[in-house]
Amino acid sequence: MATLKDVAALAGVSMSTAGAAIRGEDIVKPATRDKVLAAAKQLGYSPNLSARFLKKGRTGSIAALIPSITHPYYANLVAAISKAADKRHLRTLIMQTGYDADTETDIVSQINSAVCDGLILNASNVDDRHLKAMLGNHPTVLLNYQVDDPLFDNVLPPLSRGASVSFGYLAGRGYRHACIVGGHPLDKLTDDLGGRSPAIRYTVAAMKDSGLGDVHDFVECNWETTSAIATAHRLCETDADGTRMVDRYDVFYCMNDLIAYGLIRGFHDEGVRVPQDKAVFGNDGIYAYGEQFTVPALSTLALDYDDTAEKALDLLVDQIEHPDVQREPRVDQGRCRLIIGESA
Template sequence: MATMTDVAKAAGVSRATASYALRGDPRISPATANKVRRAAASLNYTTNLSARSLRSGRSGVIGVAIFELDKPYPSEMSAAISREAARHGLETIVQQTSNSKEREISILRKVTSQLCDGTIFSPGNVSPEEITALYGGKPMILLDDISDDPLFDCVFTPCEAGAEAAIRHLYEVGCRNIGVLGVDYRILLDDSQATSVSGRRLAGALKAFDDLNINVDERNFVHTLWDMEHARATMHRLVDSGRMFDGLFCLTDTVALGALRGLADRGVRVPDDMAVIGFDGINEGEYSIPSLTTIETDLDDLAKKAIELLSFRLDVANGDVPEGTDLSTRRLTADFRLIERESTRR
C-alpha cells in the first residue's frame, strides 16, 4: 500500500508539502497541489484514517454542532461548512444541539473530545467556561458567541449590519411605518439577551430607525417564535386587531415566509399594502409567492472563515506554526448581501 512518503517522492516534494496538499491547505499553490494529487492517484494512494490517527494523533475529522438542523438555515450552514472542510481534506461529523443543554454537554464530552480533532460549535445553553471544562482541550471555533471576554475564536453572522440594511431598504422603497417581526423590544433590558442573535438584529434595526429619523415605540416590535406557523398566526392577530405597517422586517426568512402566508390569508397584498424583507437567505425564499427579499448571509464566506480559524488552531495544537505567531483570540464576521425580490419590488 502506497504511503505519504511514496506520494511525496513521486511528486518531487517534501512529505509535509504532500500532506498539506492532500488536506487542501490554501498555503500550497494550485500547481503543486495538482501535482501531488496526480501522484497520489497514480499510486492509488488512500488515507487510512485509523493509521493516520495513530501516527499523528489527528483523525482528519472535525465536529460541527449546530441548532435545529431540521430548519433550512442551520441545514444550509452545515452543508457550507462541510463543503469547505472537504476542500481542506477534512471530514465532518454534523450534530444537532436541539437547544438542549444536556445535548450540548453530551456532544462536547463524547463526540468532540473522543472522535474529532476540533469542533465548530453553535452554543445555546452552555457557557464558554463550561465548554472549556468539557471539550478536552481540542481546538474549538464558536458561532455567534456572545461572551464579553471571549475564550475561543468566533465567526458571527452579520446581524447588526444586515438588519440595518434591511430597514434602509424598506425606507428606500417608500415605507415609513415599519414593523419588526420576531423580537420583543424588552430583550434589550437583559444584558445576555441584548447580545444574542435576536438582540443584535434588533440593535441594527434601531440604529437604522435612528439614522433615518423614524420614530418607533414598542408597538413597532412584534414578538413571535421563529417558525412559520407561529409567524402566520401572529400576522392573523395583527391584521385582525387593525394594526398595520407598510413595511415589515422579519428577523429570519422562516418567520418571513410564515408572515407572507398569514398576510395572504387576510387579503393583505405584498408588496403593495406591505413590503416584507427577511434575513438569512434560505433557498425557499426564491420560490415563495411573492418571492422573498432577504438579507443573505454569505454562508460560503462564513464557512471559509470558520474552517480557516479551525485549521489555524489545529496547526497550533500540532506545533506547526512559527515561533512568535500571534495566538490571540480572533473574532470575524461573515459577509452579507441584500437580495431584492418581489416582496419589496414596488
C-alpha cells in the same frame, strides 16, 4: 487500486515528491504539482487520509454542533462547514442539541481528541466558562456567540452592518413606517448568548437611524412560520376603535426568513397582498443558494454561509495545526448580501 508509487511513476517524479504534491506542500513547484495531480486523477488515486491522520495522532474529523439539522439556517450552515472541511481533507460529524441545554452539555462533555480534532459550536444554552471547563484546550470555534470577553475564537454574523444595509434599502425604496416582527421587544429581552437579543437591538437601532420607526414599532412572534401566520392574522384583526394594526405600517421587517414566509402566508389568508398592499422583508437568506419558490419571491438580507464556514475552518485548523501556540481569542465576522426579490 492505484498507489502513490503508480502516481509517481506516471508523473515521472519520486514518491516523496508525489506525496508532497498531493499534500499541497509548498516545496513542490506548481508545474510539478499539476503533473502529479493530473496523474492521480487519471489513475483514480485516493490518498489514505486515515493513515496520514493516525500518524499525526489525529482523527481527520471535526464536529459541528448545532441546535437543529432540520432548520434551514442551520442546514445551510453545516452544509457550508462540511464543504469547507472537505476542501481541507477533513470529515465533518454533525450533531444537534434540540435547543436543549442538558443535551448540549452532555455532547460537549464527551468531546475530546479521540472523537474529533476540533469543534465548531453554534448553540447558545451553555455559558462559555462552562464550555471552557469541559473543553479545556481542545480546538474550538464558536459561531454567533455574543460576549464581550470571549474565551474562544468566534465568528459572528454581521448584525449591525446587515441591519443598516437592510433599512437603508427599505428607506431608499420609499417606505415610510416599518414594523419589526420576531422575538421580544427591548423591554423584555434577556441577555441570551446566541445572538437573538443582540440581533433585535441592532435591528431596532438601524430602524431608528433610518427614520422608519422606533422601539414601539415591534410585534412579538416566535422565530418560526406557524407563529408568524398567526401573527399576521392577529395584525389584521379589527380593534374596538375600528382600526387594524396592519394598516399602521407599509413594510414589515422580519427577524428571519421563516417569519417572513409565515407573514406572507397569513396576510394572504386575510386578503392582504404582498407587495401591493404591504411589503415584507426577511433576514438570513435561507434559500439564497437555490431557486425561491414563493410568490412573491422574498427580499432578504442573506448571510454568506460559505464565508462564515471558511473563516471558522481557518481559525479551527490553525488551532489544530499549532496546539502549543498560546494566543488571545480571535473574533471574525461573516459577510452578508442583499437579495432583492419581489416582497419589498
